[in-house]
Amino acid sequence: MSAFLETPRLVLRAFTPDDADLLVCLDADPEVMRFLSGGQPTPRAIVVAEELPRILALRDGYGQWAAHDRATGAFLGWFGLTPLGASLGGPRPGEAELGYRLKRAAWGRGLATEGARALVDKAFADLGMRRVVGETMTVNAGSRRVLEKAGLRFVRTFFFDWGGDIEGGDQGDVEYEITYEEWAAARTPN
Numbered sequence: 344m345s346a347f348l349e350t351p352r353l354v355l356r357a358f359t360p361d362d363a364d365l366l367v368c369l370d371a372d373p374e375v376m377r378f379l380s381g382g383q384p385t386p387r388a389i390v391v392a393e394e395l396p397r398i399l400a401l402r403d404g405y406g407q408w409a410a411h412d413r414a415t416g417a418f419l420g421w422f423g424l425t426p427l428g429a430s431l432g433g434p435r436p437g438e439a440e441l442g443y444r445l446k447r448a449a450w451g452r453g454l455a456t457e458g459a460r461a462l463v464d465k466a467f468a469d470l471g472m473r474r475v476v477g478e479t480m481t482v483n484a485g486s487r488r489v490l491e492k493a494g495l496r497f498v499r500t501f502f503f504d505w506g507g508d509i510e511g512g513d514q515g516d517v518e519y520e521i522t523y524e525e526w527a528a529a530r531t532p533n
Contacts, residue, residue, distance in 0.1 A: 347408050350461045352454060355408035355422055358398050362409060365418050366390045374447055375420075378483045381509040401425065404470035405439060410458055412449075420445035422458040424466055427476060437473035439466055441493070450485070459493035467526045476520045482511030487519075494529060495519035 348355040367390050369375060373382035385394065398407045407423035420443065427438035441462060443455050459477075466472040477495050479486040491497075502515040 347406070348461055348465055349413065350457050352413050353419070353458050353461070354411045354413050354416075355458065355461075356411065358395065358407060358409050358421075360395065360399065363387070363391050363395050365409065366394060366421075369418075369420055369444060369446060372447060375444060378480045378486070378509065378511070379444075398423075404466075404472070407442070410443075410445070410449075410454075418446075419449040419454065422462050424462055424470070424472075424475070427474070437471065439470075439472050439475050441466075441475050441477045441490075441495070443489070455486075455489045456492040459489055463493050463495075463521060463526065467523050473523050474520060476518055478516055478518050480509070480511055481514040481517050487517065490519040493521075494526065495521045496525075 346354045346356055367385070367387050370385035370390065373384070376382050376384060401407060401423075405424050405426050407421050407425065410419045410422055411417060412419055423442045424439040425442060426435070427440050428435045441459060443459060445455055449455070463475055466475050475495070476498075477486075477490040477493075479490070481500060496519060498518045498520050500515045500517050
């Protein structure tokens with residue numbers, strides 16, 4: 344397994360065209376998809392025709408990487424840095440959105456925070472990003488904690504019609520961010 348990034352407990356590697364079943368299985372868990380689709384699985388046809396090709400096309404420092412348990416090699420989910428603003432008229436260079444999706448077996452072990460911190464560090468130290476953001480539903484307390492533990496700070500609550508009725512959607516979404524300057528200052532010894 345060729346690693347893009349390793350942490351004490353994770354190996355992140357590039358997805359391949361053969362990884363469709365891993366994504367289908369991940370997205371089939373209603374709890375994993377609770378705050379994304381109201382618990383509805385992503386159909387295999389969508390994973391194969393839309394999601395996996397989008398993942399494989401990311402480059403220029405952006406990407407979505409398969410996360411594996413470093414000790415066992417088991418697939419745990421994914422972490423990603425995607426171009427910020429890509430859906431709003433084009434990406435803004437130097438800005439990325441942090442994302443992650445893990446199997447339930449990986450929850451509550453600090454793995455999401457470990458992977459998120461590693462990607463934030465890579466975004467600034469190696470990829471030249473100026474700003475990293477993360478978004479989640481207001482009611483998704485677990486994901487909000489991960490963003491905070493990864494060094495991002497709350498910016499705003501916003502409301503966007505995602506076209507579905509997800510429990511808690513009426514409370515909106517939240518945006519967190521960290522800038523290069525904030526990241527660098529946190530690493531400077533006092």
